[in-house]
Amino acid sequence: MSLVINHNMMAMNASRNLNASYGSLATSTRRLSSGLRVGTAADDAAGLAIRELMRSEISSIHQGVRNANDAISMIQTADGALQVIDEKLVRMKELAMQAATGTYNSDQRLIIDSEYQAMASEVSRIANSTDFNGIYLLNGNLSGQISDHEGTVLAPSGPIKIHFGTGNDSSEDYYYIAIQTATASGLGLGHAAGTKVAADGSALSFAQANAGKTVSTQGMAQTAMDAINQAIISKDKIRANLGSLQNRLENTITNLQIQAENLQAAESRISDVDVATEMTEFVRQQILTQSAVAMLAQANSLPRMAMQLIGG
Template sequence: MSALTINHNILANDVARNLSSSYSSLSTSTLRLSSGLRINTAADDAAGLAVREIMRAEIASLNQGVRNANDAISMIQTADGALGVIDEKLIRMKELAMQASTGTYSSDQRLIIDSEYQAMASEITRIANATDFNGIHLLNGNLSGANTTHNGNGIVSTGPMKVHFGTSNDSSEDYYYVSINSSTASALGVGMGATGADGKSISTQALAQKALAALDKAIISKDKIRASLGALQNRLENTITNLSIQSQNTSAAESQISDVDVATEMTEFTRQQIKVQSAVAMLSQANNFGKLAMQLLG
């Protein structure tokens, strides 16, 4: 039982301590409700904060991986679009070779036909050399190869390109290699730059007939490149779907740890608010208890 004293108001001190505790809890609830977060500082939940930050880093990496994969798809679509134009040129060259293969044309007429044939071959090479994505040439052979990685250290970047989308670099599950063979006329075996003799020219009936087989091979080579790019695009689209699901599920788990339950926290806020109001009222009463001692002295 507390004594009635003048120097110390023990009852008021107890009420003030309870008021401080309730006010601190009310401040915490106010901060959580205003920020929407259950964990605002490490003191709120040290272990939860560590787990949350790891998850946030994972989510950010997954979302960037989605963007990386989308960039790779855009690059593939750029290359495929250019190959579609090259396809049109090869078809026209096949048509010209067929035209020059028949005996109803004179030598001079075949030379005229061959001039368009060579122009188409030059255009194929120009397209292959000019097609780039963000400064990276796609169809001139710089991305060809199977055993070396794309090297961006030099002025000219060469080798297969690594498209990174995983959150680490531990295995091939985190990246793909994009390898695109050269699509120049010489690489396809047509035009004056071709290494073989069959597709160089259609200036004579015999050369035109031989060029038909070379053009078939060129079309097949081009189709193999397009098929490879199409398959890789499908893989990347599936990868984006998987990464998006991972990001969504990790975000949900992070929310369970980090976000405040508004209904529960509002109940706690109301409880602490009532306690603070009650403590303030009781502190006012406790501060008046000293007057009782004065009444005894009077």
């Protein structure tokens, strides 16, 4: 290499190496300070795209867990109200038993019936007022087969859709929760209960057709006991269905949490920096940077040798 003044090639080479080492040192500093191996698209374009997809899945799964927990809270609200209704039904059966015996007269049965009707009214009040976040649970609004609880109407009705999956195209992504009515009339009790008909279409006696409406007579009280038993069975079916759904949702939450944990581990392997490896690279680039600075200083002093030949 010739000794020249206009172009100091050694200094240019040292400067280029310094820029490269300093840039790598800055990258290592950014990774170590942020904890991320992939901080920009330039770090790993494919890895960044995969990571962002994983992050969206993880966020969706976490929201699915919250949705499922909200559904469990809703089920527990309904079950708590049904537990109180159960107490009222037990008292109604006790009153029917009391009125069914012949040791009471008509006036006394009317007094018993007064409490019986009060219990029926309280059952209806509880069923009509039990709500979760503005959704009424026991008034029959969530019963039926076709669900409008999918955001298509302003006043939805039918089974409520609990969405916890990351998609919306299969039954694995959601459950439908249907809750039958638990009002007194829906259970066939009290003055508001409808007239009963035989399953085979045969004629029923007056007491049988109006079973459960009142206990004001001994005969009506006797038939009311069967109606109350059926009401208790209907109520228990609702609670059993809610309990099984709660168990399913709890299992779903466990599965979603495991799924989110494994996705988080995969995302971490793509995104997070290996501190030990990156620290080794940081030290290497630091040494190269210091060496390049030292060599650049030496290279910048080389043109002075030309001045000695000129006689300066």
